[in-house]
Amino acid sequence: MNQYDLIVVGSGPAGRRAAIQAAKLDKKVLVIEQGRRVGGVSVHTGTIPSKTLRETALNLSGWRERGFYGKAYRVKQEISADDLRRRLLITLDHEVEVLEHQFARNRVQHMRGKASFVSPDTLEIQKDDNDVVQVSAKSILLAVGTRPFRPDYMPFDGRSVIDSDELLEMQNLPRSLVVIGAGVIGIEYATIFSALDTAVTVIDPKATMLDFIDKEIVEDFTYQLRDRNMKLMLGQKAEKVEHMPDGKVQVTVDSGRRIITDMVLFAAGRMGATDTLNLAAAGLEADSRGRLRVNPETFETSVPGIFAAGDVVGFPSLASTSMEQGRIAARVAVGAIAKEPQKYFPYGIYSVPEISTVGLTEEEMKERGIPYECGIARFRETSRGHIMGLDSGMLKLIFSMKTRRLLGVHIIGETATELVHIGQAVLNLKGTVEYFVENTFNYPTLAEAYKIAGLDAWNRMGEAPKDESKAAPAPAEKAATPAAKTKADDKKAAAK
Numbered sequence: 291m292n293q294y295d296l297i298v299v300g301s302g303p304a305g306r307r308a309a310i311q312a313a314k315l316d317k318k319v320l321v322i323e324q325g326r327r328v329g330g331v332s333v334h335t336g337t338i339p340s341k342t343l344r345e346t347a348l349n350l351s352g353w354r355e356r357g358f359y360g361k362a363y364r365v366k367q368e369i370s371a372d373d374l375r376r377r378l379l380i381t382l383d384h385e386v387e388v389l390e391h392q393f394a395r396n397r398v399q400h401m402r403g404k405a406s407f408v409s410p411d412t413l414e415i416q417k418d419d420n421d422v423v424q425v426s427a428k429s430i431l432l433a434v435g436t437r438p439f440r441p442d443y444m445p446f447d448g449r450s451v452i453d454s455d456e457l458l459e460m461q462n463l464p465r466s467l468v469v470i471g472a473g474v475i476g477i478e479y480a481t482i483f484s485a486l487d488t489a490v491t492v493i494d495p496k497a498t499m500l501d502f503i504d505k506e507i508v509e510d511f512t513y514q515l516r517d518r519n520m521k522l523m524l525g526q527k528a529e530k531v532e533h534m535p536d537g538k539v540q541v542t543v544d545s546g547r548r549i550i551t552d553m554v555l556f557a558a559g560r561m562g563a564t565d566t567l568n569l570a571a572a573g574l575e576a577d578s579r580g581r582l583r584v585n586p587e588t589f590e591t592s593v594p595g596i597f598a599a600g601d602v603v604g605f606p607s608l609a610s611t612s613m614e615q616g617r618i619a620a621r622v623a624v625g626a627i628a629k630e631p632q633k634y635f636p637y638g639i640y641s642v643p644e645i646s647t648v649g650l651t652e653e654e655m656k657e658r659g660i661p662y663e664c665g666i667a668r669f670r671e672t673s674r675g676h677i678m679g680l681d682s683g684m685l686k687l688i689f690s691m692k693t694r695r696l697l698g699v700h701i702i703g704e705t706a707t708e709l710v711h712i713g714q715a716v717l718n719l720k721g722t723v724e725y726f727v728e729n730t731f732n733y734p735t736l737a738e739a740y741k742i743a744g745l746d747a748w749n750r751m752g753e754a755p756k757d758e759s760k761a762a763p764a765p766a767e768k769a770a771t772p773a774a775k776t777k778a779d780d781k782k783a784a785a786k
């Protein structure tokens with residue numbers, strides 16, 4: 291039987307970062323992946339495909355230019371499913387190639403097959419030809435990710451009632467779409483299709499959406515979606531979904547209302563992919579959503595030597611955080627020094643328009659009793675915004691009145707997911723409102739919005755007291771320091 295220092299199950303963001311980190315520390319590493327190609331959900335059905343689809347949709351529809359040329363402007367009049375798929379295949383091929391090359395040059399071994407436990411340090415790998423091999427390791431990392439939640443009552447057919455993994459296989463662009471589930475996946479796809487002129491209805495039993503985002507940003511977002519005729523049926527339940535003889539689908543909502551649509555996308559959450567791992571043989575148990583509990587600093591499970599990272603451990607379930615979790619888990623697994631993950635990380639929601647945020651929301655500031663001031667800049671106030679023809683988009687900064695520190699950054703609009711990193715750096719380096727007032731920003735850029743929002747807040751906050759650098763944080767504000775952020779994180783997780 292082959293013996294390794296570290297075996298990683300799953301080649302998504304968590305698995306690949308972990309494998310390469312351990313290999314860089316001269317460890318013998320094996321990655322087991324059941325999929326036809328390495329990359330995980332992130333490369334094949336999640337992050338990369340959805341973002342490629344978004345980019346293609348925005349380019350072909352001429353969406354970004356409509357501020358100038360009017361709402362009727364289109365780069366391509368008839369956009370087909372094939373148009374969308376073409377760019378997808380090229381991007382995915384490239385991603386896989388880069389990853390395979392990384393594994394090869396770092397001497398990470400990789401085996402195709404489905405892994406399950408035989409004992410806490412030994413796995414059985416079932417290959418496609420039904421051949422079975424056993425491998426063992428000093429440490430094992432489970433980076434198996436998730437799969438879509440597919441309840442029995444939903445009549446999935448892979449064509450007109452689909453989950454988010456199946457969406458990429460669609461043959462025709464729907465003229466109408468009902469999205470069930472207003473989570474991040476549902477909202478991203480709903481707005482992408484709306485940009486392609488599909489008539490979109492979003493249904494969710496919860497009365498609000500994206501609760502972890504600052505309310506003012508969600509209000510702006512909701513206004514923009516309604517302004518372009520998207521139907522948001524929040525606080526309503528899709529009770530019945532039926533295939534009609536003409537190939538359409540009928541969705542009956544609990545109010546009795548019926549919607550006839552070309553396609554239904556069911557996006558009501560995901561389940562940890564742990565059911566085939568034979569966890570019992572390792573002494574492990576998953577929760578009701580298939581997720582594993584780990585020590586949040588080391589990512590070790592309750593069984594010494596078995597680690598778990600990425601979506602399978604639950605919140606925040608992002609490719610970005612999964613990579614960092616995988617790296618930390620691998621370092622701990624092979625006995626290297628590892629720091630716990632940074633508590634303030636950004637969220638990027640690639641809806642149309644995009645949203646990005648880091649730190650505390652205005653609602654969290656109130657809950658914690660931290661006196662604060664906000665600064666707001668609209669993209670249309672920036673020269674870059676004029677050049678780009680933007681009529682929407684805003685940046686909101688939240689500062690503590692006591693210490694003047696930046697505690698929250700919330701952005702909606704073009705390039706929000708890139709712009710957020712400026713705020714993230716200032717926030718994590720404990721910068722104050724003076725950073726934005728006293729520094730010069732490139733002109734004309736959208737980043738200038740930071741300057742405008744900083745000045746907006748500063749005008750209301752007044753001059754800094756002379757010895758502000760020595761100002762002690764108020765007790766309530768101490769709770770906003772990274773060490774105590776976990777509570778807010780838990781709340782965000784609960785809100786999801």
Ligand SMILES: Cc1cc2nc3c(=O)[nH]c(=O)nc-3n(C[C@H](O)[C@H](O)[C@H](O)COP(=O)(O)OP(=O)(O)OC[C@H]3O[C@@H](n4cnc5c(N)ncnc54)[C@H](O)[C@@H]3O)c2cc1C
Nearest residue numbers: 300302303304324330331332336405435600601607608609
């Ligand atoms: C539609 C969509 C859009 C998203 N967009 C974003 C985004 O914009 N930004 C962002 O940060 N995140 C995004 N995410 C989330 C992101 O994709 C996940 O956080 C990330 O993929 C999780 O990585 P992971 O390493 O946990 O595992 P995954 O990427 O889920 O990969 C797990 C791998 O393990 C394999 N596996 C499972 N069980 C076994 C087994 N028994 N044996 C062998 N192999 C096994 C699977 O085949 C899979 O390849 C999106 C997700 C979806 C679904």
Ligand SMILES: NC(=O)c1ccc[n+]([C@@H]2O[C@H](COP(=O)([O-])OP(=O)(O)OC[C@H]3O[C@@H](n4cnc5c(N)ncnc54)[C@H](O)[C@@H]3O)[C@@H](O)[C@H]2O)c1
Nearest residue numbers: 471472473474475476496557558559560606607638639640
């Ligand atoms: N840009 C990004 O970072 C990005 C993009 C996509 C996905 N993701 C990650 O993927 C994960 C999964 O996303 P998701 O959107 O599938 O899940 P989610 O848990 O975020 O949202 C699910 C939504 O479905 C609703 N819902 C739950 N059960 C339902 C039911 N039976 N019928 C109808 N609606 C129901 C919920 O009220 C919720 O609004 C998220 O945790 C997210 O972090 C991230």
